[in-house]
Amino acid sequence: MSAEKPEEKAPAAPELSPLLEKVLARLGDRVLERHTARGDDRIHVARERILEVARILRDDPELNFDLLLDVTAIDYFGQPDDFETKLQVWDQNRAVMRRLPQRRHELVLPPRGPEPRFAVVYHLTSTRLAHRLRIKCRVPEDDPKIASVTPVWPAANWLERETWDLYGIVFEGHPDLRRIYLYEEFVGHPLRKDYAKHGEQPIQEYVGPGAKEPRRPH
Amino acid sequence: MAVQVVKVRRPAATFSSANPWIAILKGLWVSIRHFFGNLGLFLRGRQDFAIHFPEQRLVQPPALRGMPVLAQMADGKERCVACGLCEWACPTSCITIYPAETADEVERYPEIFDIDMSRCMFCGLCEEACPEEAIIMSRQIEIASYSRRGSLWHKADLLVPVDQLKTRTDYIRRNYER
C-alpha cells in the first residue's frame, strides 16, 4: 500500500494561483467563478462577454494568451450544475450505494440547479509565458447561442464548426458555420446526451450531381 | 523560458545541388550501395530484408497478442467458470457467454462461449480481467475466413490445450504479477 493518500482538493480553493491573480486583476467582475483544481486554472464568464474577455486575454502583455488550443462543449443533461460544486452530495450517494445497493432508487439526486444545460469550454495557452487557462461559459438549452471568437483567434473557425456539429451550439458571427464531420442532412447533434448511441438516421436520397441520370448497369 | 533550441540548417547551394545530374548520380550511388549490400547478404544466404510468408514465419516476441482462445485442461474440459468478467471488460462486446451448471467442483461452465473475431481488436483486456487464466491470447494470428459466419468462433473451436499456450501463460505470470 502506498504510504500517502492523494489529498482531496476542495472545489473552490480560497487561495489564488498566481495566474488567476493576474487574470482577476485584469478582468475584474467579468469573472463569475474561478477554480483551481489539480493544477488547472479555470474561470467562468457570462456568455455575453466572451468576446470582450477573449480580446483582453489575448492582448494583455502580462497574459498574452495567443494560442487557442481547443473549443468544445459539455452537456450537463439532467445533471447538477457542476460536478465539483455538488461533490459532497455525490460522495454521500456513492457511500449509500456501496452500503445499500438495493436501495439505489431512493438516492437523493442533487437538485437540478438554475444553471443552464450546456457549457462551452475554451482552452488557452501562451507560447511566450507558458501558462494555461480554461474558460467556461454556460449556454442555456432553449437559446444555445454564443458569440464566436473567430475574430480574436482564427483557430476557433474549425473548432467552433465542430462544436456546432456535435452539440448544436450556434456561434454568432462565425464566418462559415456548417457541419464539419457529419453531412448536412444529419438529424440531431450526436454528442448531446439525449442522442442515443445506437440512434439511426433516416436514409437520404442522393441529390448531388448525376442524381437524375439513369443508373449504369454494374 | 529557456529552451534548448537548435536551428535547422539548409544545405547551402553547392555545385551538386545546382546541377541535377550530379545530384542524380549521388542518389544512384546510395541506391547502388543498397543493391549490392542486399545482394551480398543474399549470396551469403542471409535474408533479413524480406520474409516469404507462407514458407517462412516471422519470429514473434513472447509478448505477442494473437487471437484469444480458451484454455483446455487435461481432462478435456475448459477452465472457464463463466463468471462473465471477460464479457464485461471487452470494449467491443464481442464475447457472448451463456453459463450453465455442472456437477463438477467448479459448479459453473459456459454452455455457449462465442467470440466474434470480426469485432475483436486483440486488445488483451479479457485476458487481463479473467480471474481463472481461462482466456488467453494465443500466438495464433492467421484467422481469415471466407465468410462472415466463419469469423464467429464457438467454444469447440476456441479450446486449446494448456500446454500449447505455455509461452503466453509464462509471460502472464511473469508480467501480471504485481
Added chain:
Amino acid sequence: MLDPERKNPAVPIEGNQAAALEELHTPPMRLQFGPSHPATHGTVKITLDLEGEQVVWSDVEVGYLHRGFEKECETGYYYQNIPYTDRLNYSSPILNNTGYCMAVEKLFGIATPERCNYIRVIGCELSRMADHMLCIGASAMELAAFTPMLYLIEGRELILDMIDSLCGARVTTNFVRIGGISADMPHNFPEFARPRLDRALKLFEDADKLLTENPVFRQRMEGTGYLSREDLIAWGVTGPLLRAGGEPYDVRKVHPYLVYGELDFDVPVGEHSDNFDRYLVRLEEFRQSRRIILQCLERMPDGPVDADDPRVRWPGKGRVFNRMEELIDQFKLVTEGGMPPAGEVYHAVEAANGELGFYIVSDGTGKPWKCRCRAPSFSNMSPLSKMITGGQLADVVPTFGMINMIGGECDR
C-alpha cells in the same frame, strides 16, 4: 454547400491579366482533389478553383473517418477506452495511450513510478520516430521519390519490431495502463534495441541523402506552403509546423511531463516556415528522439512499473487466483471501473504532430462524463486552405504531406 461565386479576395489579379481574363471569360475550373486521391495520404476532400495552374479558392472538407470516438468513450469505463486511443493517430499509438492515461492519472491524482516513466518515454519516442519516418517517406513518395519511402519503411519496421517486443502488437499497442504499463520491458531490451536504432538511423541518413540535396525535391518544398509565425499561432498550429516557423513551443519543454525535464535534448526550430523547413525539423527531431531513447536506456532505474494504487491497478494474477479479497477486488474493478473523484482535467503531451490534449470531465462514476481529445492534426489542418490558396496546384501535395494529417486523429 459551396458557393461558386466565392473567390478569395486576398489574391490580387494584375491589371493586364485581369483585362485578358475579362476578354476571355474563362470561369475558374473546379477541381475535386480527393477524398481518396493517390497523392494524399489521408482521406480528405479539397475543392480547388483554378485559374490555369493557380489556386484562387479552396475549401477543405474533413470528416470521412469520423467514428464517434468521444461518444464511444462516454459509454466505456476508463480502462476500456485505452484501446480506442490507439486508433487516433495510428502511426504513433503509444503517444496517444500515454496522453489519455496521464490525463486520467491526473484526475485520480496518481504518480507513476520512475521505471514506468522511463519506459513510457521510450515508447513515446519510438512512436515519434515511426511517425516521422512515415510522414517523410509518404510525402517523398507523393513527390515521386519512391526509394526513400522504401528505406524509411524498412527502418520503420525495425522500430515497430521494438514496439512489438515491448507490448506484443505493432500498431494497436494498448500498451499504457492507468497507473502503469501493461507489461515490464523485456530484460534484454537494451541489447535488442541498440543495433536496431543504429540501423534505422543509417537507413534514415540514406533517405536524407537522397532527399535533402535533391534539386527537384528542394524546388518543390522550398518556399511553398508558407504561413507566417503569427498566423501559425493564431490558427492554433502546434508541433513541427509551428517550430518550423521559429517558435520553440514544445510541450515536452514548456510543461515537462514524465521524465522529459531530466533528459537532455534540443528542440529544432526553423526560420523560413515553409515545407522544406518542416521537413528539416522532422529530420532533426528524429535524431533527438534517438538521443532520448539512448539516454533512457542508460539511466533505466529498477523497481516496479505500476503505481501501487488499488483504485486503478488490477491486482496481480497470482493473488487473484489464490485469495478471496483480491478476487473481489478484481470483480469490482472490472465491473465498476476505477472511480475517480468528480472534476475535470486537461492534460497535454507532445505528439508527433503537435499538442495532443485530453480534456476529461468526471462525474464521480466509473465512466467519463466527457472525454475530449484535442487533436493536433485537426488544428493543423484548419489553415491548409489559407496555405494553398494563391499558390500553384502542384504545391498542394507537399503542403498537405508536411501537415501530415492523420485521418484517425483529425476526424476522431
